[in-house]
Amino acid sequence: MAQAAQNVPAPSDQPMIELSAVNKWYGQFHVLKDINLTVYSGERIVVCGPSGSGKSTMIRCINRLEEHQKGRIVVDGAELTHDLKKIEQVRREVGMVFQHFNLFPHLTVLENLTLAPIWVRKMPKKEAEEVAMTYLKRVKIPEQAAKYPGQLSGGQQQRVAIARSLCMNPKVMLFDEPTSALDPEMIKEVLDVMIELAKSGMTMICVTHEMGFARTVANRVIFMDRGEIIEQNEPEEFFKNPKSERTRLFLSQILHH
């Protein structure tokens, strides 16, 4: 596993995403507390933590699916404010993969993939379809192009979702628990695609409990609890010598399963 990590290209020192002193509340509930995080171009970060710790909320703030109330979020040079143009600009450059895939069930797999390139990037249909087929081959299901999402297995759907995001040629990929809704035998096929993607040098932030994946590709593992970043470290160190008691407790709970 540790050897695999060496195949992954090293990140640059160009910051891609910067969160500084980000705070967010749901009503009275303080869900993100003073989050500071810089993600460099080409860096792969795994975020873990107990449920309700704010890890999903944090990455959903990065493409403004959630609004933060204090602090600054800058993605690829654009700060996220109420400016709708900026938000759409950031969303074009940031791909997201969801726990429940969120494919469009009324469109075929190919149409799911070409939709955003055609309507957002204004790409000609034929070109968009060629790009889509390239990515479907990369996630190893080109033969499913004409089917509807409802006819695919969960693992296949999630791979389609990854391909759909990649069709927009994003600079960053966010993964929000991509394997949590999958049957055990399908988790590997999705993780394989993600590992492949990491090796290609994509900047990635993954909220996941797949610690094997974290060991294989992550540059940094972040542990969150109750809206705070408790600790972050290289995977090797993180798993071997967790500093805080809470991290140790969490790791003992998920690693003993």
Added chain:
Amino acid sequence: MSDTTANNNLNSEMEPGVRPSLPPPTTETGIIGWMRHNLFSSWSNALLTVLALYLLYLVVPPFLSWAVIDATWKVPPLAAGAEDHPPQFGDCRANAGACWIFVEARLPQFIFGFYPVEQRWRVDIVFVILAVSVFGLLSERIKQKKHLAIFFFAIFPFLAFWLLYGGLGLEVVETRLWGGFMLTLILSGIGIVFSLPLGVLLALGRRSDLPVVHLLSVVLIEFVRGVPLITILFMANVMLPFFLPPGIEVNVLLRVLLGVTIFAAAYMAEVVRGGLQALPKGQYEGAMAMGLGYWQLMRLIILPQALRIAIPGIVNNFISLTQDTTLVAIVGLYDFLNIVRAGSRDTNWLGTEVEGYAFCAMVYWIFCFAMSRYSMYLERKLHTGHKKR
């Protein structure tokens, strides 16, 4: 039977993992099996079956003898010495059943209302274009619908108005002369075509984050839904002129059309909202995360799915709209039902009300049932889940 038994034995002798799939036993299939399952599955079910058969026996034969066997289908030959006269109810006295010659004699008026006889070819042309376009738009066999749709929604309304109303070389036929089936078709057709997009906009408005848009939509929907259609028709007819600057007079038909459309749109808005709410939040997020704007998101992702979910409710509204158009009788328009009713009040035809209503019911039923069947076909066609293929 023996075959199946042999197969069953075969299965019990075979190793696990290589057992073949067998057909179900014959007692479960075929007519006998169907009847056992559906009509006589328990003693209470059997009792209901017998009761239903008895009720059918009570209703169907008398109706058939009235409507078909004992009915008068043709004007009887003139009795010797009788004075020649136009067909009338008296001609049906010989038979106990329905007097269909009433419908036959009055059919042109039922269809065209008071539209001048020598101009009715214009209405016929509109009917033909309408029928051909609707068939073309709804049929699966015709693939290139784009041009047809542009023609139907952008050109046809003006063409139809010109043909029906006149002007530009055609003799003008005032809308007060329009009536019968033609008027019903105009009212329900325009109501259907405009209430859906208007309803969609109201539904989106009601879910909008913009307070002004939200409030306006809610007020309009709730006001219109809280008031009976008859009231809206009265208001459109009597009150609207008060709000318009003096000297501007809006045609009665137009006022009624406006009333019917807005009424239907308010109900449509709530049906569409139901469809919108049935969609998981993930559909919005999936599309937004790729940078789609609001209108793209709605047009490409949300509405196609929400409207499919809402099809039963939408068609339900279309059907009730079609039937509600009969209420325009109250502001003095002679729609299909009203003109049939008026026909059976003619002194020559007194006593033919049942025939008139039966005929009306049949025509309305054919149209509404067709809509219902088409919507079911549409639901099946748009289903993209596991069931397809």
